[in-house]
Amino acid sequence: MKYSRSILVCFILLLGTKFQAQVNDTIMEKIREEYSFERKLKNNINTNPASHMGARKYSITTFSVMTEDHDTPNALQQKGKGKSVWGAETSTLQIPDSNTVVWGNASYTQGKNKQMLWNENDDYDLIYPYVAADSVGGTMKFENYSFSGGYAKRINSFTMGIAGSYKAGLSYRDIDPRPKNISAHFSLALGANKMMFDQFKIGAYLEAEKYTQKHDLSFVSNQGFPMIYNMTGLGNYNELLSGKLRQAYYEGWTYGGGIQIFEAANRNWYFNFGMKKLNLDKFLTEFTDLNASKIDEQQLNFSLGKIFDAGKIMWGLSADGSSMERKGTENLFLNDNSRNYIQIGALEKYNHKISNLLFKGLLQIGKEAKSSFIPFLGWIQEKEKYSNPLSIVEINRLVYGADYQWLKTFDPSLALSVGIGISMTDVYKKNSVFSSSGKVSINQMLQENYAFQSSDFWQARMDVKFHFSFPVIKNAFVGSKIIYSHFKSSSNMQFAMSIGSIF
Numbered sequence: 304m305k306y307s308r309s310i311l312v313c314f315i316l317l318l319g320t321k322f323q324a325q326v327n328d329t330i331m332e333k334i335r336e337e338y339s340f341e342r343k344l345k346n347n348i349n350t351n352p353a354s355h356m357g358a359r360k361y362s363i364t365t366f367s368v369m370t371e372d373h374d375t376p377n378a379l380q381q382k383g384k385g386k387s388v389w390g391a392e393t394s395t396l397q398i399p400d401s402n403t404v405v406w407g408n409a410s411y412t413q414g415k416n417k418q419m420l421w422n423e424n425d426d427y428d429l430i431y432p433y434v435a436a437d438s439v440g441g442t443m444k445f446e447n448y449s450f451s452g453g454y455a456k457r458i459n460s461f462t463m464g465i466a467g468s469y470k471a472g473l474s475y476r477d478i479d480p481r482p483k484n485i486s487a488h489f490s491l492a493l494g495a496n497k498m499m500f501d502q503f504k505i506g507a508y509l510e511a512e513k514y515t516q517k518h519d520l521s522f523v524s525n526q527g528f529p530m531i532y533n534m535t536g537l538g539n540y541n542e543l544l545s546g547k548l549r550q551a552y553y554e555g556w557t558y559g560g561g562i563q564i565f566e567a568a569n570r571n572w573y574f575n576f577g578m579k580k581l582n583l584d585k586f587l588t589e590f591t592d593l594n595a596s597k598i599d600e601q602q603l604n605f606s607l608g609k610i611f612d613a614g615k616i617m618w619g620l621s622a623d624g625s626s627m628e629r630k631g632t633e634n635l636f637l638n639d640n641s642r643n644y645i646q647i648g649a650l651e652k653y654n655h656k657i658s659n660l661l662f663k664g665l666l667q668i669g670k671e672a673k674s675s676f677i678p679f680l681g682w683i684q685e686k687e688k689y690s691n692p693l694s695i696v697e698i699n700r701l702v703y704g705a706d707y708q709w710l711k712t713f714d715p716s717l718a719l720s721v722g723i724g725i726s727m728t729d730v731y732k733k734n735s736v737f738s739s740s741g742k743v744s745i746n747q748m749l750q751e752n753y754a755f756q757s758s759d760f761w762q763a764r765m766d767v768k769f770h771f772s773f774p775v776i777k778n779a780f781v782g783s784k785i786i787y788s789h790f791k792s793s794s795n796m797q798f799a800m801s802i803g804s805i806f
Contacts, residue, residue, distance in 0.1 A: 340675040351494035351508040352464030364395040367803030381422035388414030407452035425484035432536035536653040537694035555583030692738035699732035716772035
């Protein structure tokens, strides 16, 4: 991890030689394409790496340095009460000829998650509910870097594509309790599509991902330390494996694939369907890699849309849906002695289901000064259950609102993009059943998390980017983003700034 900054700097310097050689005659067209709501609406098509062919008209390279500060008192305690982060990112998509597309991305970020409780691991959304936890917690520092890229080639009526990525993370704390988590993701995707009747394309893709996380928890103080829980879901924990185990290893594989069909010339209509399956095991390395638990998750998703283009006016409709079911299985052990655990069975106790459905509209007017408006309406149904002792959280939400963007290009080196949005989240059904664990601190955590999850709130967003010519960097930009979320008795605030260049 300590070499990540040097790796990123070298990558940026290599790209910099190309930055200086590129011309500025199409920069405004690139900016309009980069910020286009229409392009973002169709972005699901690019899940198939072969479909990157024809996704953009212009080659583009961007570099940015950013900083963010999140103040989020309304959040799951396992994710902390805020975040501060800074980092750098560079990305490129090049079209060497009409039959070839190549793209790549590199990024580095570091920062800290503030006041994390009941979670001493990294990547909570991936490995939950099987985390190491305690009631003390604290601020967790982190570093992340990633590299990704892909290649697509058209041969007659067929297009083939390949894409891969590598992400690594380190999270740690300098005071007791002192976790150290090292995680890695590696993914690979292969895809193809075929032109049919010179009008539309049919495609399919396969993807796979390997995930690992090594967890080590230590204490320096000789004055004692808090109880370390091996959590199993909704405040429940494995009593046999809690209290003394400080090392764990997570290993998982994700497999998936999908099919799609879309209009070839401008992608004015499209349909995608995909599925994924995740299997992830938690091993306790202090006990000869004892397999403590297993996650089995299945995901289904679809997206479809239709765009109507009438010159200066463009409008369209889209729908996106997904379904996820996560099952958790705990292995049962006989404690023969303090260092020997014999597995005597397995029991599936945890289940988490989430279903989403989101409808969007699009209205886009103008060319040089372009206004884009996206209203949306969605439903979210969620049910989390632990079977014995019985614990349930069931929440149904209605989400609605609109996003608006105004983009104006003043001359070949000056442009302004202003985006605003507002959304409402209404909880129209909620229910909870919590078992009495006998731990006051755990019961309090459950109640506070449920109060957040079942709260109505509204959110306002503003995103501004200004592009200009600079003596050294000809195509510079500066941007800022503010997101304000208002709950009944308090609010969340997120602020971000970025500077960079686009070519």
